[in-house]
Amino acid sequence: MPAQTTAHVQHQPPALSEAEWAQARWEDDGGPPFEPSLAAQAGQWIRIAAALTGRLPELADRKDVIVTCQHGTRSGAPGAFYPTTAELEIDAALFAPLPPATINPERRGDEERYPAAWGVLVHEAAHAAHSIWTTPPNLRGTALDRAAQLLEESRAEHAHLTRRPADRPFLRSATHALILAEVTAQTPSNRWQAARAAGLILGRRDAGILDPDETEPLEQAVTSILGPDLLDTLTQIWTAAHATADDDAPGMLDHAHAWCQALGTPATGPEPTGGGPLSELAEAIGKVTVRVQANEAAQAAAQARVAAARTARAEAKAAQAAHERQAAKTAERVFAPGARPFTPGKPRKGNTPSPVTGTRLPTASEKAAAGQLAKALRAAAYRERTTTHTASAAPPGRLNMRQALAREAQRAAGATPTATPWTRTLRRPNPTPPLRVGIAVDVSGSMNAAADPIASAAWILTKATALTDPDSRTATVAYDRALTAITAPGRAPAKVTRFEARGLGHRLAEAIDALCAGLALTQPGTGRLLVIASDGYYHPDEAARAAQRITTLKDAGCAVLWLAFAPDPCPLPGATPLELTHPAQAITAIAKAATTALTTTR
Numbered sequence: 001m002p003a004q005t006t007a008h009v010q011h012q013p014p015a016l017s018e019a020e021w022a023q024a025r026w027e028d029d030g031g032p033p034f035e036p037s038l039a040a041q042a043g044q045w046i047r048i049a050a051a052l053t054g055r056l057p058e059l060a061d062r063k064d065v066i067v068t069c070q071h072g073t074r075s076g077a078p079g080a081f082y083p084t085t086a087e088l089e090i091d092a093a094l095f096a097p098l099p100p101a102t103i104n105p106e107r108r109g110d111e112e113r114y115p116a117a118w119g120v121l122v123h124e125a126a127h128a129a130h131s132i133w134t135t136p137p138n139l140r141g142t143a144l145d146r147a148a149q150l151l152e153e154s155r156a157e158h159a160h161l162t163r164r165p166a167d168r169p170f171l172r173s174a175t176h177a178l179i180l181a182e183v184t185a186q187t188p189s190n191r192w193q194a195a196r197a198a199g200l201i202l203g204r205r206d207a208g209i210l211d212p213d214e215t216e217p218l219e220q221a222v223t224s225i226l227g228p229d230l231l232d233t234l235t236q237i238w239t240a241a242h243a244t245a246d247d248d249a250p251g252m253l254d255h256a257h258a259w260c261q262a263l264g265t266p267a268t269g270p271e272p273t274g275g276g277p278l279s280e281l282a283e284a285i286g287k288v289t290v291r292v293q294a295n296e297a298a299q300a301a302a303q304a305r306v307a308a309a310r311t312a313r314a315e316a317k318a319a320q321a322a323h324e325r326q327a328a329k330t331a332e333r334v335f336a337p338g339a340r341p342f343t344p345g346k347p348r349k350g351n352t353p354s355p356v357t358g359t360r361l362p363t364a365s366e367k368a369a370a371g372q373l374a375k376a377l378r379a380a381a382y383r384e385r386t387t388t389h390t391a392s393a394a395p396p397g398r399l400n401m402r403q404a405l406a407r408e409a410q411r412a413a414g415a416t417p418t419a420t421p422w423t424r425t426l427r428r429p430n431p432t433p434p435l436r437v438g439i440a441v442d443v444s445g446s447m448n449a450a451a452d453p454i455a456s457a458a459w460i461l462t463k464a465t466a467l468t469d470p471d472s473r474t475a476t477v478a479y480d481r482a483l484t485a486i487t488a489p490g491r492a493p494a495k496v497t498r499f500e501a502r503g504l505g506h507r508l509a510e511a512i513d514a515l516c517a518g519l520a521l522t523q524p525g526t527g528r529l530l531v532i533a534s535d536g537y538y539h540p541d542e543a544a545r546a547a548q549r550i551t552t553l554k555d556a557g558c559a560v561l562w563l564a565f566a567p568d569p570c571p572l573p574g575a576t577p578l579e580l581t582h583p584a585q586a587i588t589a590i591a592k593a594a595t596t597a598l599t600t601t602r
Contacts, residue, residue: 009131009149010075010082044100045069045092051105052121056088059125059164067121078177079120081127083134088124090117094177111170115296119174122167126160127152133249143192144267148256150196151241153178154203155252158242161208171209172296176289183281190275194225195234195263197281201288203238214291221284233262324517330510331517334483335475341482344510352482355443355451355503359495366460366496373464373591380598381469381527383430390424393417397424433601434471435527437461437594438515440508441486442534443478443501450565451501453583454533458487459496460587461594466492473519481505489518506538509545512553521558527598528558531590536562536570543572550574561593 049069057063064086071092073080079090094117095103104110111118131152135145157171179200187193197218205215223231237258244251260267333342341352362370390397393407404421411417439461441447441454458476465472476486480503487493512530515521521528530553538546550560551574562575563586571577578589 009127009152010080042070044103045071048092048095048100048103048105052090055105056121056125056128059122059167060128061163062128065125065128078174079124081124081131083128083131086128088121088128090120090124094120115170115173116177117174119170119172120177122160122164122170123157123174123178126156129163130156130159130246132246133252135249135253139253139268141270142268143260143265143271144253144256146196146271147259147267148252150199151203151238151252151255151259153200154207154209154238155241155244157204157209158207159246168209169296169299171204172292175204175210175292179285179289183285187279187281188273188275189221189225189277189280190272191226191230191263192265192272193281194222195230195259197285198222198226198231198234199238199259201285202235203242206235206239207242210288210292211295214295215288217287217291218281218284221281230262234259237262323513327513327517330483331514334477334514335485335488335518337488339485341484343482344507354484355478355480355499355501356484356486357498357500359493359497362459362463362496366456367463369587370460370463370467373460373587373594374467376591376595377435377464377468377472377598380595381432381435381601383432385427385429388426388428390426391420392422392424393420395422397422432469433525433527433598434469434473435465435529435594435598436472436519436521437465437474437529437531437590437597438512438519438521439474439476439486439531439533439590440511440515441476441478442480442506442508442532443484443499443503444480444506445502445504446535446537447501447533447565450533450583450586451499453586455486455496455498457587457590459493461590462487462492464591475515475518477511477514479507479511481507483507483511483514506534506542506546508532508534508538508542509549512546512549516549516553521553522556524557525601527594527601529594529597530558530560531563531593532560532572532575533563533565533586535565535568536572538572547572547574559593559597561589563589 046069049067052067052069053065056065056067065081066087068087068089069092070089073089073091075089078094079088081088092100095114098114103114135148139145161168161171182200183193183197201210201215201218202222204210205212219231226234237255241252241255244255257267265272330342330344333339341354343352391403400421400423403419407417407419407421410419439454439458441450441458443451454476458474462474462476465474473489474487475489478484478486478499480501482503484499486497486499515530519528520526521530530550536543550572553560554574560575562571562577564571564577564579565583569577569579576593580586580589
């Protein structure tokens with residue numbers, strides 16, 4: 001490293017900057033005033049410096065350090081700490097390309113927008129917190145002093161990470177600014193400079209800041225210059241320095257002396273210069289910084305994906321909760337006793353005509369069909385008892401003579417009896433799963449022929465379910481542009497509700513919402529089935545919303561059966577289509593699907 005390179009810890013107070021000299025001249029003898037635009041920008045950097053000063057105690061664990069921030073530092077380094085004046089400076093250029101007016105370090109998290117600048121601040125804060133020892137004045141500027149300051153770079157960061165491991169990403173982001181300020185294209189690739197580059201880069205690797213795969217290019221370069229044995233010796237020196245206490249000046253000077261001795265450099269002499277090709281070390285360090293930046297970018301992208309996924313899950317959860325609340329309100333309006341047809345969305349003027357035309361007594365064949373379906377549902381819901389065989393040393397149970405004789409033989413031999421001569425069989429009944437069946441029937445004009453068969457099927461299913469299990473529930477909703485309850489959950493009507501199909505529009509999505517909320521079709525533990533009776537001729541927007549509801553139900557484990565009536569039905573994707581040649585076949589199809597749902601319930 002060239003002799004003029006400055007260290008990050010400055011033992012002498014900072015020299016006045018050009019701006020400060022100009023201000024002093026103005027105060028003394030009328031120097032030229034600053035331009036308004038420059039003065040305004042300078043004011044922004046003063047504000048930023050004050051905010052950084054306010055944040056520094058959490059980084060350095062001390063409250064007496066003042067931060068200055070302006071373009072061009074007095075030390076010439078990206079940042080520096082002056083222990084004698086408790087002053088820390090940072091180059092404003094590190095915040096580029098952000099306009100200074102948008103930088104607000106007072107707001108926690110704002111540092112994520114300028115990680116390199118914050119990393120330099122963290123590095124200098126590490127010096128403020130841990131670089132307590134000093135080189136004796138008579139040795140400053142010698143090779144011993146340069147070696148000691150070099151070892152202090154990674155030692156201070158290592159000590160800082162023991163207090164604040166979360167600052168590692170910022171120190172990694174500042175690697176380029178901190179190290180390329182030390183090693184430039186004009187740095188000769190001699191032994192001293194190769195060792196210095198190793199201490200700056202590989203020392204940070206062993207301090208836990210950089211990764212081995214990132215530092216590999218420089219390790220190869222310095223190995224070719226120094227040789228593996230010398231590099232191993234230097235590694236041992238900086239590793240020992242990492243374990244040195246903050247105030248152990250003799251210990252750090254001993255490490256620096258060992259460093260000079262290993263390189264064959266007089267400790268009290270000047271730092272060696274010249275020799276070796278130019279730019280070789282800077283080239284290797286450039287490859288290191290590229291790898292660090294690539295890894296940081298990949299890590300940031302991964303974290304962004306995780307954050308985006310977390311946000312998407314939270315938004316989806318909130319949207320699902322809002323949807324469930326709206327579905328519950330819809331179900332309450334649809335299934336309320338004596339409810340009129342409910343039109344979702346903006347209410348229409350006037351009353352929507354109901355498709356219900358009255359009621360009739362069930363026929364003998366419908367009663368018989370309900371009884372037969374109830375029997376089939378009970379059979380489908382039946383679960384065999386769970387049989388458990390246990391063995392024990394004492395009754396109750398059935399005596400196994402072979403085990404009994406073995407136990408006696410064990411006792412006679414003086415051994416601890418382990419045989420279990422008594423066996424017991426326990427049979428426990430399994431709970432019968434209840435049934436949840438929702439029927440959504442299209443009552444637009446094209447479905448008029450299916451109205452009577454679906455009305456009959458709804459009554460048969462409701463009656464059969466009531467005869468099967470008191471916990472089972474069914475419901476039927478007729479939909480066009482409005483929703484009308486034909487049968488409600490938990491109520492088995494004595495008569496068949498008749499309706500006609502002469503409506504306009506389709507609200508299948510809202511009908512599914514009402515049935516899901518009224519019957520808990522998305523909750524496991526029951527035999528769940530949704531039956532949709534429709535020809536499927538919908539507006540694209542209506543079809544898309546209904547298809548999304550069907551997909552959600554299937555993902556939740558609810559079977560979806562689509563009863564399609566000729567000619568040319570168009571069932572929506574996701575449902576299991578069943579084309580019927582005649583609407584009267586609907587009850588047979590529904591009964592089969594309901595028993596299948598019960599049989600496969602887990």
